[in-house]
Amino acid sequence: MSADPSPRLPLEQAGASDEQLQKVHAILLREKPEPTEGYSPLPLLLLGLMSALILFSAIYLGRYSGGFDPLVYDERILPGMLENGAAPAVQDPKVIGKRVFANCIACHQTTGLGLPGAYPPLAGSEWAQGPEDRIIRIVLNGLSGPITVKSTSFNSSMPAFGPQLRDEQIADVLTYVRSEWGNTAPAVSPDKVKEIRAAVATRTGPWAPDELLKIP
Ligand code: HEC
Structure with missing residues (x-):
C-alpha cells in the first residue's frame, strides 16, 4: 500500500464515511462503459455492404x-x-505446319537439309514431294531400312509420330514440308491422313522404304 504515492480511491481504511463510499462508487461508475440497449445498426450496414460487394463481384x-x-x-x-x-x-496450314515441324527439327534441321550420313534431307527430296500415300505412312508409323534420297544412301530409322500428332497436325506439317525450301508439292489434307490412319490401324513397327516404293 505504501508503494502507491497517490491512491486514487479515498477508501483507505475500514469505517469509511457515507460520503466517501458515494465518492468511490461515483468513480467506479464513471470508469465503466455506458450501458447500451438493443443492437447497433453498424454491423447490419456492414453486412449489407459486403453482400452487395459479393453480388457485384x-x-x-x-x-x-x-x-x-x-x-x-x-x-x-x-x-x-x-x-x-x-x-x-x-x-494457314503452313503456319501451323511450321510449328508442328518443331518435332522434326532435331533430325531434319530447320533448313530441311538433314545431317549428311545420318538424316536425309527434306529440301528437294523426291520422297517428301512424292506420293502422299507414302509420306503419311512414314510420319504415322516411322521408317527404317536402306533408302536413297537425292542420290544419297541412308540407312537409319525414324520414329513413329502417329500416336502423338493429330490428323490435322500431320497434314499441316507435311503441307509445310512440301512447300518449304523450294519444294513444290501439293498440300496434304487432314481427311487423307484420317483415311490412311484407318487403313494402317493394325500396323505395328516402322515401314521399310522398299515396302513403300510399291505404293503408288
Ligand atoms: C529422330 C530423327 C527423326 C525425326 C525426329 C524425324 N525424322 Fe524423318 N527421317 C529420319 C530418318 C533417319 C529417315 C530415313 C530413315 C531410313 O533410313 O530408312 C527419315 C525419313 C523421312 C522422310 C523420307 C525421306 C526424305 O528425306 O524425304 C520424310 C518425308 C520424313 N522423314 C519426314 C519427317 C517429318 C515430317 C518429321 C516430323 C514430324 C520427321 N521426319 C521427324 C529421322 C527423323
Whole structure:
C-alpha cells in the first residue's frame, strides 16, 4: 500500500464515511462503459455492404471471365484478328505446319537439309514431294531400312509420330514440308491422313522404304 504515492480511491481504511463510499462508487461508475440497449445498426450496414460487394463481384466475373469460352484462347487466332471484327479465321496450314515441324527439327534441321550420313534431307527430296500415300505412312508409323534420297544412301530409322500428332497436325506439317525450301508439292489434307490412319490401324513397327516404293 505504501508503494502507491497517490491512491486514487479515498477508501483507505475500514469505517469509511457515507460520503466517501458515494465518492468511490461515483468513480467506479464513471470508469465503466455506458450501458447500451438493443443492437447497433453498424454491423447490419456492414453486412449489407459486403453482400452487395459479393453480388457485384459474382456478376462482374460472370460477365468478364469469358465464360470459359474456348474462343478466349485459341492458338489459331492471332492477336488483332478479333478486334478487326474478322471471323475467327483458321490459320494457314503452313503456319501451323511450321510449328508442328518443331518435332522434326532435331533430325531434319530447320533448313530441311538433314545431317549428311545420318538424316536425309527434306529440301528437294523426291520422297517428301512424292506420293502422299507414302509420306503419311512414314510420319504415322516411322521408317527404317536402306533408302536413297537425292542420290544419297541412308540407312537409319525414324520414329513413329502417329500416336502423338493429330490428323490435322500431320497434314499441316507435311503441307509445310512440301512447300518449304523450294519444294513444290501439293498440300496434304487432314481427311487423307484420317483415311490412311484407318487403313494402317493394325500396323505395328516402322515401314521399310522398299515396302513403300510399291505404293503408288
Ligand atoms: C529422330 C530423327 C527423326 C525425326 C525426329 C524425324 N525424322 Fe524423318 N527421317 C529420319 C530418318 C533417319 C529417315 C530415313 C530413315 C531410313 O533410313 O530408312 C527419315 C525419313 C523421312 C522422310 C523420307 C525421306 C526424305 O528425306 O524425304 C520424310 C518425308 C520424313 N522423314 C519426314 C519427317 C517429318 C515430317 C518429321 C516430323 C514430324 C520427321 N521426319 C521427324 C529421322 C527423323
